[in-house]
Amino acid sequence: MAQFLQVFSRSISASSSAMAQIKHVTVIGSGLMGSGIAQVAAATGHNVALVDQTDDILGKSMANMNKSLQRVAKKKFADDPKGGETFISEIISRIKTETDPTVPAANTDLVIEAIVENLDVKQKLFKSLDEAAPQHTIFASNTSSLPIGDIAASTKRLDRFGGLHYFNPVPMMKLVEVIRTPDTNDETFKSLVDFGKAMGKVTVECKDTPGFIVNRLLVPYMLEAVRLVERGDASPRDIDTAMKLGAGYPMGPFELADYVGLDTTKFIIDGWYEKFPENPLFQPSPLLNKLVSEGNLGMKTGKGFYSHKK
Numbered sequence: 001m002a003q004f005l006q007v008f009s010r011s012i013s014a015s016s017s018a019m020a021q022i023k024h025v026t027v028i029g030s031g032l033m034g035s036g037i038a039q040v041a042a043a044t045g046h047n048v049a050l051v052d053q054t055d056d057i058l059g060k061s062m063a064n065m066n067k068s069l070q071r072v073a074k075k076k077f078a079d080d081p082k083g084g085e086t087f088i089s090e091i092i093s094r095i096k097t098e099t100d101p102t103v104p105a106a107n108t109d110l111v112i113e114a115i116v117e118n119l120d121v122k123q124k125l126f127k128s129l130d131e132a133a134p135q136h137t138i139f140a141s142n143t144s145s146l147p148i149g150d151i152a153a154s155t156k157r158l159d160r161f162g163g164l165h166y167f168n169p170v171p172m173m174k175l176v177e178v179i180r181t182p183d184t185n186d187e188t189f190k191s192l193v194d195f196g197k198a199m200g201k202v203t204v205e206c207k208d209t210p211g212f213i214v215n216r217l218l219v220p221y222m223l224e225a226v227r228l229v230e231r232g233d234a235s236p237r238d239i240d241t242a243m244k245l246g247a248g249y250p251m252g253p254f255e256l257a258d259y260v261g262l263d264t265t266k267f268i269i270d271g272w273y274e275k276f277p278e279n280p281l282f283q284p285s286p287l288l289n290k291l292v293s294e295g296n297l298g299m300k301t302g303k304g305f306y307s308h309k310k
Ligand SMILES: CCCCCCCC(=O)CC(=O)SCCNC(=O)CCNC(=O)[C@H](O)C(C)(C)COP(=O)(O)OP(=O)(O)OC[C@H]1O[C@@H](n2cnc3c(N)ncnc32)[C@H](O)[C@@H]1OP(=O)(O)O
Pocket: 068, 069, 071, 072, 075, 143, 144, 166, 167, 168, 169, 171, 172, 173, 214, 215, 218, 219, 222, 250, 251, 253, 256, 257, 260, 265, 268
């Protein structure tokens, strides 16, 4: 019996390590987050397919990645510019772009979704991917605020579905939250943790609870800052200065909101308001709604709470 258990556990760990070997990654959505995830995945030796709606968007994402890599190379290869160029071109060569997500999904170990923060749109995408991807492919969402279980419900692979929540800017932020739903199986969870580590990140584990760890704490803080401004108690600039110099944060809440994107911030708040309408914290913010309706989405459009050089 003991011998059987030994062989049995060896075969389980052999299949786990086979699953853990994620080599081909498909990243869907090439915006702020998707481009960062693709960049770091490629920089850590993975073959990456990066998907977005048009070639034009993908072209801009590749240019942004190039800029980010130039910054990394400038430091890493300070005395060897030629080495820096090779470093960049090797990473870029591991990224292929595509506008139809079902094409790379048919030959990938892991799909990471980083499209717009909208449940219907994410569900529609995963439903089509579920039909295209092989059995072994793991699905993960980078959602900031939506339940992973709700997104996974659009597929038939609830056991091979989890959350990989990265932080912006992905090349600089060391954390990834790995989320398991009650249906995520152990092999999948282990593969996601191993993948996070293989990308050079520190992983933390969290259940599928609203906002996971970081956003559960960050979003209320950010909203309290907006309420301070809406009541006329303090200006965005003074609040940012206060939180940087008084609390040691690298960015104040308004700088951070502009950096994250005011559209994404609004999607998160609107979604939580719909789910928890009695919570005064998640009431709609007139100031945020006004900025978004004017198309002022933060750094990505050049204007948000502040004006930014494009
Ligand atoms: C609030 C909304 C509600 C919640 C929304 C939910 C969103 C989510 O689901 C989860 C999130 O991601 S929340 C956001 C988490 N991120 C943060 O908190 C970032 C805070 N800021 C920082 O850490 C630094 O300012 C930071 C690292 C960004 C920049 O550092 P500095 O302030 O010192 O500024 P720089 O002088 O520009 O940069 C210093 C060096 O950093 C390197 N670098 C920065 N950005 C880079 C990038 N994109 N790619 C590559 N390298 C980069 C760079 O080396 C730079 O040095 P130089 O190249 O010499 O300038």
